[in-house]
Amino acid sequence: MVKNRAIEDINEEEEEDGEDLESNSSDFDSGKDSDNEHGERIPVFSEQDMCAxxxxxWKIAxxxxxxxxxxxxxxxxxKHSCGxxxxxxxxxSAWxxxxxxDRFRTYLRRNVVGFRQDVIQDIRVHVSRNQAYTTKWQALKQREGNTEEKYGKLWDYAEKLRT
Known part of the structure; x- marks a missing residue:
C-alpha cells in the first residue's frame, strides 16, 4: 500500500513537470529518485567513466x-583499444x-634488476631502481626483525638456561 502511494506521488510530480512516466524507461536514464519496497525515496546518482x-x-556507467x-x-x-x-x-614500495x-626471504642475494623485471612481468607496473632497492631493504629488515624484541627475548632465553 505504501509503495503504491509513493508511485502515485511520482506520477503526479512527473505529470506536473510535463513528463510522461513511460518516456523514462529506467531510473538509470532519468536520473530521478527511485523507491524501495517500503516506498521510501532512495537517491540515485549517475556516474560515468571513460578511458582518457x-x-x-572502454566505458562504464x-x-x-x-x-x-x-x-x-x-x-x-x-575492451580497451589503447596501450x-x-x-x-x-x-x-611497501606494497x-x-x-x-617470500621471494626475498628465500633468496637474499636477489638481483634488483631481475626483481624489477619480475614485477613488470607479473603485475605490469614500472618499478624504479630506488623502489626496488627500498623494497629489498624493507624485506631484509623485516626478515631480521626488531632489535628491541630480540633483546627482550634474550633475557627470557637466559632465564630458561639458568633453570
Whole structure:
C-alpha cells in the first residue's frame, strides 16, 4: 500500500513537470529518485567513466543507489583499444615488499634488476631502481626483525638456561 502511494506521488510530480512516466524507461536514464519496497525515496546518482585515450571504447556507467556504498552497473564495455600505462603512482614500495617478501626471504642475494623485471612481468607496473632497492631493504629488515624484541627475548632465553 505504501509503495503504491509513493508511485502515485511520482506520477503526479512527473505529470506536473510535463513528463510522461513511460518516456523514462529506467531510473538509470532519468536520473530521478527511485523507491524501495517500503516506498521510501532512495537517491540515485549517475556516474560515468571513460578511458582518457582518444578512440578507446572502454566505458562504464553506474548508479550509486542510496546512502551506502552499493551501486548498479548500467553499461559496461570491457575492451580497451589503447596501450597500457606502466607508470602507476599508487604502486608504493611497501606494497611491493608485502607482495614479494617470500621471494626475498628465500633468496637474499636477489638481483634488483631481475626483481624489477619480475614485477613488470607479473603485475605490469614500472618499478624504479630506488623502489626496488627500498623494497629489498624493507624485506631484509623485516626478515631480521626488531632489535628491541630480540633483546627482550634474550633475557627470557637466559632465564630458561639458568633453570
Amino acid at each position: 585515450e582518444v578512440g578507446c571504447k 553506474a548508479l550509486v543507489v542510496g546512502k551506502d556504498a552499493s551501486f548498479q552497473v548500467g553499461e559496461y564495455n570491457p 597500457r600505462a606502466y607508470y602507476v603512482r599508487n604502486c608504493k 611491493i615488499g608485502k607482495k614479494y617478501q
